[in-house]
Amino acid sequence: MSCFGCFPGHANKQRRSDSGKRQQQQQQQTPAPTRQDTLHQPRPGPEPASNKDVGKDSGGKNIKAQTFTFRELAAATKNFRQECLIGEGGFGRVYRGKLEQTDQVVAVKQLDRNGLQGNREFLVEVLMLSLLHHENLVNLVGYCADGEQRLLVYEYMPQRSLEDHLLDLSPSQKPLEWSTRMKIAWGAAKGLEYLHDKVNPPVIYRDLKSSNILLDEEFNAKLSDFGLAKLGPTGEKMHVSSRVMGTYGYCAPEYQRTGQLTLKSDVYSFGVVLLELITGRRVVDTARPIEEQNLVTWAEPVFRVPKKFGELADPLLKSNYPVRCLNQVVAIAATCLNEEPSMRPMISDIVTALSFLSLGDGENNRESIRGQPPPKDARIIDILGDYFWEDGTGDDDEAAAGQVKVVAEATECGSNSCCDMQCQSER
Ligand SMILES: Nc1ncnc2c1ncn2[C@@H]1O[C@H](COP(=O)(O)OP(=O)(O)OP(=O)(O)O)[C@@H](O)[C@H]1O
Numbered sequence: 001m002s003c004f005g006c007f008p009g010h011a012n013k014q015r016r017s018d019s020g021k022r023q024q025q026q027q028q029q030t031p032a033p034t035r036q037d038t039l040h041q042p043r044p045g046p047e048p049a050s051n052k053d054v055g056k057d058s059g060g061k062n063i064k065a066q067t068f069t070f071r072e073l074a075a076a077t078k079n080f081r082q083e084c085l086i087g088e089g090g091f092g093r094v095y096r097g098k099l100e101q102t103d104q105v106v107a108v109k110q111l112d113r114n115g116l117q118g119n120r121e122f123l124v125e126v127l128m129l130s131l132l133h134h135e136n137l138v139n140l141v142g143y144c145a146d147g148e149q150r151l152l153v154y155e156y157m158p159q160r161s162l163e164d165h166l167l168d169l170s171p172s173q174k175p176l177e178w179s180t181r182m183k184i185a186w187g188a189a190k191g192l193e194y195l196h197d198k199v200n201p202p203v204i205y206r207d208l209k210s211s212n213i214l215l216d217e218e219f220n221a222k223l224s225d226f227g228l229a230k231l232g233p234t235g236e237k238m239h240v241s242s243r244v245m246g247t248y249g250y251c252a253p254e255y256q257r258t259g260q261l262t263l264k265s266d267v268y269s270f271g272v273v274l275l276e277l278i279t280g281r282r283v284v285d286t287a288r289p290i291e292e293q294n295l296v297t298w299a300e301p302v303f304r305v306p307k308k309f310g311e312l313a314d315p316l317l318k319s320n321y322p323v324r325c326l327n328q329v330v331a332i333a334a335t336c337l338n339e340e341p342s343m344r345p346m347i348s349d350i351v352t353a354l355s356f357l358s359l360g361d362g363e364n365n366r367e368s369i370r371g372q373p374p375p376k377d378a379r380i381i382d383i384l385g386d387y388f389w390e391d392g393t394g395d396d397d398e399a400a401a402g403q404v405k406v407v408a409e410a411t412e413c414g415s416n417s418c419c420d421m422q423c424q425s426e427r
């Protein structure tokens with residue numbers, strides 16, 4: 001069993017494979033001495049020895065995921081051959097495989113026995129994904145707890161993770177288009193909405209980041225990695241207390257300070273991902289000038305000047321985005337990243353807003369949105385009311401005065417083609 005804190009300090013990281021890795025942060029960073037990092041040392045714990053014991057350790061919950069023997073998964077991945085390796089994270093290596101019995105293509109994640117993420121996360125992952133099912137959550141095909149071996153078997157996601165398409169692209173890689181970015185944001189938001197609003201008690205995901213948003217062939221987003229997920233507060237309680245875990249940069253500041261975890265902690269992480277989608281920048285990037293290394297700190301002054309929102313846009317978009325939609329998405333990101341958790345929107349409000357912003361350039365999708373009743377004046381309208389982004393020309397005073405309604409704007413956007421690329425002419 002192991003746990004790791006998210007801690008401040010600049011990561012001394014390699015560019016490609018390291019930014020999101022909880023494990024590597026602990027090994028490579030020189031964190032400032034904070035309360036969190038002294039709290040979260042890896043803790044060894046009892047480990048189940050077999051697939052049967054995993055069922056027992058799950059507290060009697062009925063785990064429906066299929067069990068595999070190590071031999072079956074070795075056969076599926078050609079003995080974990082290098083050519084089948086598709087990624088590596090804090091838990092261990094991920095291989096592409098083909099199940100012999102069914103020919104199903106899968107992703108097999110093998111727990112690194114020397115790694116920091118361990119058996120507790122393995123159990124939580126199996127349990128959570130056995131109980132939770134949604135089109136925006138990755139499907140767990142099964143697992144293997146065979147002797148010392150711990151492996152997780154997922155549906156294979158052909159486009160891999162958002163991180164693979166957004167950050168540190170190779171010269172031959174095509175940058176994600178604006179509409180695809182919005183589609184991914186919307187899918188991730190719907191996955192989070194399911195966890196927060198549809199599941200009872202709610203589930204706090206705690207590990208929202210671009211490497212955990214997996215993409216299918218059509219760039220539909222699915223959340224993955226539930227090893228840190230935690231049941232949320234019930235009744236009158238607004239938070240659950242927890243040791244601080246997660247990935248530095250994505251963690252909400254109040255959670256990092258106090259260990260008090262709320263649904264709004266996930267909303268903060270969502271804001272970080274949204275900002276990554278807008279800017280194409282990593283949340284922490286030590287290769288940039290010092291004042292640009294922390295994405296949120298870099299973007300915050302711009303949040304206060306709506307006419308500058310365009311400066312946040314990923315240069316790889318080459319200005320191919322609808323300005324009003326960009327401004328609205330920046331405004332949503334800004335509210336998600338509010339220091340004060342109660343000022344952050346509910347995920348359901350974000351889903352409503354993004355549903356209109358993300359579907360603007362698909363005729364069919366737009367038709368299906370038209371068929372829906374107009375959104376109510378959701379809380380997000382109040383929250384975003386401070387922002388003025390009409391064509392990005394507002395200044396600070398206007399920002400305070402302008403009561404622009406993002407859902408209404410977004411609805412208009414989705415129904416009158418303003419999200420189409422023609423709308424660039426508005427600029
Ligand atoms: N189901 C899957 N289908 C296809 N590719 C996957 C799948 N799961 C993971 N991957 C690939 O493997 C990479 C590593 O994933 P993994 O979850 O192990 O680590 P991570 O998310 O990068 O870091 P962390 O361990 O901190 O969560 C992903 O970035 C993705 O490219």
Ligand SMILES: [Mg+2]
Nearest residue numbers: 089211212225
């Ligand atoms: Mg992951």
